């Protein structure tokens with residue numbers, strides 16, 4: 032196996048150091064390292080971060096390979112600096128059996144660009160009626176620990192309670208898509224001033240907050256772990272802060288797009304900005320950034336949701352919700368959290384690697400940059416500014432909400448267990 | 461004028477006044493003549509692209525275009541390639557390739573005309589999109605008010621009913637505001653959008669309190685099905701609290717008029733004796749609709765001032 | 767040929783360069799045109815050698831006459847002519863206006879503009895003697911549009927044309943029956959008629975225009 036000597040990178044934004052990678056692990060970190068036979072990578076000015084971990088990726092395979100495959104999604108992830116992604120269960124067929132999660136897991140291994148960690152459905156067919164075989168998925172080769180009906184809310188409180196309890200047996204976690212369905216029938220965008228004017232049915236913040244409030248009470252009651260997907264409102268942040276202060280084992284994620292974009296984007300009626308939960312207000316964005324900065328929100332997760340052209344090039348109401356995220360996630364975090372002074376590089380590593388890996392119970396990811404640790408890391412050029420061109424993305428889909436937008440930072444290299452998946456900003460395969 | 465008419469906000473006060481003035485001149489020019497046709501848009505093609513059934517709006521636009529000598533194509537989404545799954549974009553490109561100069565679009569999805577406008581070179585006229593807007597209805601309403609009352613500035617207009625789901629209400633709120641009228645929306649709170657507080661209107665839940673001060677009462681159609689979604693308990697209760705009947709009409713000032721965009725639910729939001737009274741402009745609104753739509757088509761298609 | 771009583775004169779020959787007709791000149795020319803109309807239409811219609819006007823009834827003539835002005839400045843001109851005819855003869859003459867904007871064939875080039883009123887006398891124009899009135903006759907396209915408009919407004923017995931200024935350069939086979947003043951011009955020049963009703967003062971100006979900004983077919987500027 033090739034050895035690599037990364038010269039002059041700044042681990043977690045600290046002082047320059049050399050990083051030697053051998054046999055898939057970090058062999059040494061220090062000044063003026065040398066190693067015969069190692070491939071040298073000049074990394075002056077680049078920031079070294081642990082490989083990013085995404086708790087929330089839609090890879091669309093099996094079922095919608097025209098929108099994304101495990102391989103194309105893995106490539107997009109690697110280009111974004113990720114070394115592990117959780118593949119959501121809302122595929123066709125739904126990942127609600129050991130067979131399907133193992134299929135996805137195997138496809139990920141074959142692509143070999145990131146570790147693809149399947150998420151198992153909470154309920155059979157995401158129908159919200161009865162539990163899927165959670166234990167079988169946990170025991171499968173895919174070793175599922177995160178369970179989610181994402182795209183749908185587990186809205187039945189009794190069923191949610193049982194799911195929370197049941198996964199305790201294998202240290203699992205239920206990742207809830209918090210959306211009270213009766214309050215969001217036909218909803219198209221955030222309910223507020225803009226929805227009133229645009230004539231698009233509103234998605235009230237209360238529909239998210241009501242479920243979060245209920246679920247933190249349930250999780251506290253049964254002593255189970257709860258993870259809240261894509262938190263989008265200031266009220267949700269307040270509820271999470273309260274629950275954590277009470278000792279509830281709740282974690283939460285926020286998407287890059289909820290950190291950057293607002294419901295003003297809907298004024299174009301361009302469905303590339305249609306997403307669930309919807310883009311919210313400036314006040315919500317500010318609260319989410321603060322919540323991520325103070326740790327109330329644990330992680331950034333992309334909710335990368337590729338969609339075929341025909342599912343987006345349509346009327347707003349007919350379009351499917353979701354937007355691409357993997358390739359721009361780190362850049363958006365740099366813009367919204369680092370350049371604003373809300374997070375330092377250590378904080379970025381914590382919210383995008385350490386904590387999500389811990390929530391997903393992934394050994395080998397989210398580890399410190401230290402000798403002996405698996406060599407999962409990325410090199411970022413923080414000075415670069417890149418204008419997003421959807422046609423140039425590795426994803427099979429083009430529904431990036433950042434098209435034409437200039438964002439800071441460029442991932443120059445990504446290593447998965449010592450093997451480069453991205454070099455010179457290009458995917459190795 | 462902008463190239464498209466997608467929402468009332470596309471019209472500033474000067475533009476909106478130009479439309480109304482133009483409609484008035486057209487009305488006057490055509491009044492009493494045998495030949496109700498003008499050669500203005502000879503050789504232009506206007507497509508009526510209707511994804512929802514609305515015979516009255518379609519006919520109004522069709523008549524307007526034909527009176528200006530445009531070629532008119534009626535493209536009903538029902539029974540066409542559209543119902544076989546052709547996308548709005550493909551339909552737009554097809555119509556574009558056929559040389560349409562203007563597309564008049566009625567669509568059940570809010571914002572569909574905005575999307576269309578991205579894909580065609582010609583003009584797009586919104587003939588009603590979802591629960592968003594119906595700008596030519598607002599123009600004809602404003603035109604009707606101005607004809608009846610002689611002015612718009614300072615006129616007190618009460619818009620009553622299902623504001624939440626009404627594109628007519630939205631278009632009228634913005635246009636009447638632009639033209640200087642004072643608008644009050646009146647509805648049960650369930651039928652007002654969250655965020656109505658940011659609109660340039662007064663909000664009232666009490667029709668009886670508003671009527672004596674109103675110069676214009678614009679009644680919106682209320683669908684009986686709304687009660688199934690608990691917007692109100694029953695049609696009877698709605699009618700009792702927000703319907704305009706003869707007793708309530710008597711509370712209006714002498715000059716006040718009653719409007720309705722149609723089609724009416726007689727007995728629900730409006731009583732027959734009100735709809736058929738001299739205060740009612742309902743029939744007049746239909747006629748004014750043709751003149752206003754002629755003005756809009758002329759101003760959008762007649763050519764662009766450099 | 768149309769009759770003009772004012773000898774053609776070079777626009778630059780006046781004491782005030784550019785002013786073709788002063789306010790007094792305009793009044794004089796309007797009076798003369800009124801007399802020509804009376805001569806033509808009074809007493810059963812004295813028919814000129816260039817057209818067969820036969821009112822056919824003893825009280826025809828002036829009472830059958832309708833002066834239809836083409837907005838903008840044809841409309842006040844028509845009203846002035848009618849007022850002068852009434853002053854000279856004591857006979858009321860009907861006046862109307864016909865906006866031709868919606869009849870123009872050059873909308874694509876010129877762009878839209880605000881419409882002006884079309885108002886006909888209560889008795890209409892059917893079977894009457896219509897005289898179209900405009901300020902300047904140039905390409906003839908406005909008159910063509912006005913004739914199209916008249917066709918839709920009714921069926922007059924005859925239509926004749928009166929203009930304050932004929933500046934030449936016709937693009938259509940159209941000529942005026944009554945001309946206040948013939949003015950030879952170059953195409954690049956602009957002839958501007960100002961009237962008190964629309965512009966605050968009476969005068970006719972000729973200026974050296976910029977041919978590149980004049981759209982083909984533009985008739986009066």
Ligand SMILES: [Zn+2]
Nearest residue numbers: 181182208260
């Ligand atoms: Zn979700």
